[in-house]
Amino acid sequence: MQEDLPSMRDAGAPRGQGQSPSGMGALGQAGVILLTYVLAALELTCLFMQFSIMPYLSRRLGLDSVAFGYQQTIFGVLQLLGGPMFGRFADQHGARAAFTLSFLASSALYLLLVAACSPSLPGVALLFASRLPAALMHTLPAAQMVITDLTTPEERPAALGRLGLCFGIGVIVGSLLGGTLSSACGIQCPAIVAFVVNLLGAVLSFTCIPTSTKEASTQDQAAPPGGPKASVFDLKAITRLLLLPGVLPIFLVKVISGFPSGLFMVMFSIISMDFFQLEAAQSGYLMSFFGVLQMVIQGLVIGRLSSHFSEGALLRASVLVFSVVGLAMALMANIFHFCLLMPGLVFSLCALNVVTDSMLTKAVSASDTGTMLGLCASVQPLTRTLGPTLGGLLYRSFGVPVFGHVQFAVNFLVLLFLWRQPMPQKKDKVW
8 A cells, every 4th residue: 555655755856965945034943943942832722722712602502502602613614624634735835834824723713712701792702703713724734844854765754753741731731721711710711822922933933944945855846947837726636635546445444444443532522421430630631641641652653763763663552542441431330440441542642643644645746745634634523523412323323332432443454454455664674
């Protein structure tokens, strides 16, 4: 399935050996990568601050759980539709424009949330309107594109894995700040802070991120002189990437293998209340534990493993662990059992996302990495869109064990498929 990937990358100059990206400026390559991690952490922190206040703001405005679900669905659909378009925009206009656009869209969302908190304004309408900028909020894919462009294929899994540290920081700091600020200063305070932070992110992006992180030769190929400028909304150009050799199977593995655990995570707030009998504070501690695990596993463990094992081996390992964890989830009876399963679940999620993102960006030309990462970024919104309805039906009909059964069955079939496919191997490594 992946035997043609190395030759596809060999056609262009390897990262670090070709021409330098344009507009790198005084920061240098290492400085740009570090700033990219900082910007991703800031955006994710603000995002989880928003998640922490949304249920309470919805309740204060008189909305029930169904209306709250509509908000989540709108957010997911817009991100699902906007992901590939944003990735193509990033490929065409460069890293600076992509980061700045994402932070400005986030600023608009938080400004609308601040307005929704005002008693003198139509809060419900503004709350739903605040979901609209979500179509352009894709700071994490923009960060992945920059890291992909500025690292060699060998460095890429570890470099992408370090974004897990940013995600963990966002989960922990954002959740704690959201609850603390809303309790101490009012429910609008986290939205105000997030608005200011995202404006700062837009300024940093516009002044410090290079115009483009792609090599000069790549930019010339992407936009030939005198040729017609491709449209950001060209669906044929976007779907063309999925038809390249080896791309569609890996993309389907990414979607199918992670979907059962995504269903469980979408329903987790309800499961934690009904099945685990947790209070709100206890659920917060559990999410913090999840964030710490993700920081450690994706930021440290995945990088070390990628230097010793091939991406094919790590992909098979993630699917295998998914299957084992699914079987154990079908048998779990309390929160202690779930805490024992969390390291395996987090490892599978992190390894699946990092390895598939790395493999897919290697399978396309350097001028299309942003579009490919935009497609990858649409996988999670797809789960958030379908998950509440499908997960709710499964939970109501069969209870919590059904999520474990589905995860085991789906990933066991994916594992059988992967085992019959050729995978690229690292030289002198045995797996």
